[in-house]
Amino acid sequence: MEANELLRKVRKIDIKTRGLSQNIFAGEYHTAFKGRGMTFSEVREYQYGDDVRDIDWNVTARHNHPYVKVYEEERELTVMLLVDVSRSRLFGAVGEEKREMIAEIAATLAYSAITNNDKIGVIFFSDKIEKFIPPKKGKKHILLIIRELLDFTPENQGTDISVALRYFTDALKKRCTTFLISDFIDTHDFTRQLQIACNRHDVIAIQVYDKRDTSLPDVGLMRMTDLETGASRWINTSSKRTRQAYSKWWYERQQSMSDTFSKCRVDHASIATDEDFAHSLMALFKNRGVR
Structure with missing residues (x-):
């Protein structure tokens, strides 16, 4: 990304997410996430x-x-963002790219943390740990995080959430409030590592998905490529059976993810790339605040 374009995007997200965190989320965040x-x-x-x-x-x-x-x-907390930077985040058919939505959500959470005098850190992961930004306070630190969210280029393309959770649990011994942000397109079973992380930390999961992930359009023959593996194949989307099988796969995958979160007692939200993520985060915060 060119330097001028990056600065423009950083400024745009800075203004939008800072306003959201200060004017909308401040009270809900304070109530939802308790001190030690x-x-x-x-x-x-x-x-x-x-x-x-x-x-x-x-x-x-x-x-x-x-x-x-x-x-x-x-009150002071340490907040960690575990951000999926695998190649599937580049997909965008309805609304904006997942990458852009993830950056906006992460930046809003980071500003909410700073507004409440909490430290904020980030772990970028694919199927390996790509980068670790230790928790700190301050506006300069926030802008560094936003810049990395927009312009970070991972070495690997795949996804392994268990690797991120294992590294996080080993790296941070004191209790943290942790947001795991991903599209959760992952063939690995991360249940065990999530349970271990939840025994020590407060983990919240945020799924960012594109509505085109959920179903196939009826457009005839279509070549589909897995962004993470590069594998591709032709699919006859005019086949009702094919479209139904795909929808069933998505439903079962979502159900399995939800069951994992329930088993580990992880609060979670699923946000589509064409939705206003502010409403989903507010609902998440409010549900935690009343408990």
């Missing part, structure tokens, strides 16, 4: 209804009057 615990804030005079277990006996003895310790939520 409670930290001491101050002492004040005892009031009726206070828990006697919070009495600060040293201060009480000095003032000859009961005082209690006041705690507040320790």
Whole structure:
């Protein structure tokens, strides 16, 4: 991508996603993603209804009057984005390319994290770990992430989510809030690694898909190519049986993915490339906030 075009796209996503995170998501994000615990804030005079277990006996003895310790939520989180950069993300038939939608979602989540004083880091993966950006704060860090989201070129083309989850679990020992963003077109079974990751971290899955992924159009003979393997074949899309078989494959694949997330207790959202992702993220945040 040319430098001027990249800067223009970075600026466009910067403006859009910063506005979304500050004006729409700020409160929902804060409610949905909790801090690690409670930290001491101050002492004040005892009031009726206070828990006697919070009495600060040293201060009480000095003032000859009961005082209690006041705690507040320790808000700062570490947020990690696990972003699929396999070749299938370049597909775009309805709406924008998956790559562009993934970049916008990831940038919005990153801004939401920074707005709430959280650290944000990224792992780019294909069927191997392509790049690791350690968690940090700050506007410069956000712009670096957006630039990489738009212009990163992976070495490999395939997808192996289990590799990303294994690396993430090994690399980050402290509990993180983690967004796994992918189209989830993956022939590997990542259930075990997802379970391991969920035992230590809070994992949320976001699927980005193109509606043309879900069904075949009736357009006669069509050459279909797997973007990740390069394999291609001719398909007779005028055959009702062929179209039904493809739709069945997609449904069963989606059901298997959903079952995996339910088994691992992972909140998830599926977002089409022609949809407004803000609505889906808001619904996801709200569902987590009421629990």
